[in-house]
């Protein structure tokens with residue numbers, strides 16, 4: 603289990619992580635989601651003792667990382683960046699890592715196999731693609747067969763086959779009772795595999811919910827309306843305390859009112875419509891909505907309601 607207790611990290615005036623209190627439980631894949639700059643990597647680095655918190659604590663099974671006797675045997679991590687020296691091969695890199703961390707050398711061949719790197723085990727890391735480097739980083743995280751896995755954006759650079767592989771790997775580890783904590787800035791990457799989703803934005807916790815809870819929230823009925831009088835319709839909805847999103851000058855999404863009621867409201871107020879259609883929201887759009895206000899870099903928003 604991983605525990606954050608009022609975990610904060612400030613860089614000058616930037617609150618990279620702010621008073622985060624969350625528990626990440628075994629037997630589950632927990633997705634850690636947030637836009638670029640939300641504070642995901644900083645949080646993961648603090649778990650691993652690579653960054654010191656400004657205040658609060660990040661604990662692994664109740665202990666700080668530096669208090670663990672054999673850290674690699676408890677927690678395996680792959681933090682974005684390169685794994686291994688460019689002059690190494692996957693085999694020499696993993697053998698050295700195994701040696702310095704009291705791991706059986708047989709594990710090297712097992713993780714090479716498991717990570718799909720056996721055929722390039724003697725090639726220099728220097729020439730590796732981003733996807734191969736990701737596989738190598740993940741194989742290093744798996745080396746000591748730890749119960750806890752921390753993976754920072756592991757799907758970056760992976761092809762479709764690689765993404766299926768990493769999803770399966772995370773699922774298997776969680777099903778065997780492991781704790782899997784995986785970050786991504788894309789909901790689409792983790793929604794299929796994550797049981798629990800922790801959303802952060804600008805260092806603040808936005809949501810900590812099961813994927814099903816977020817889906818329930820996301821599946822509100824959204825009616826898309828195309829009209830040359832979007833602002834008039836928006837004013838009407840505002841006056842009735844109804845939720846909506848102005849997509850552009852001609853397009854508005856009405857949330858929760860339903861198809862017929864939306865059409866009837868427009869008709870009763872003489873608002874010309876060119877399109878009226880209903881669909882349930884996706885988890886992706888719920889995520890975008892929840893994180894929009896906390897984007898560090900974003901286009902000007904036209905959202906209202």
Ligand SMILES: Nc1ncnc2c1ncn2[C@@H]1O[C@H](COP(=O)(O)OP(=O)(O)OP(=O)(O)O)[C@@H](O)[C@H]1O
Pocket residue numbers: 613616617618636637638639640641642643644645787898
């Ligand atoms: N060493 C540092 N010095 C100063 N500011 C930093 C440092 N590391 C991170 N930050 C800032 O802290 C905030 C959180 O960054 P972090 O890398 O943790 O976000 P992230 O969610 O991992 O983003 P990404 O998806 O882009 O990797 C950002 O505003 C970032 O600019």
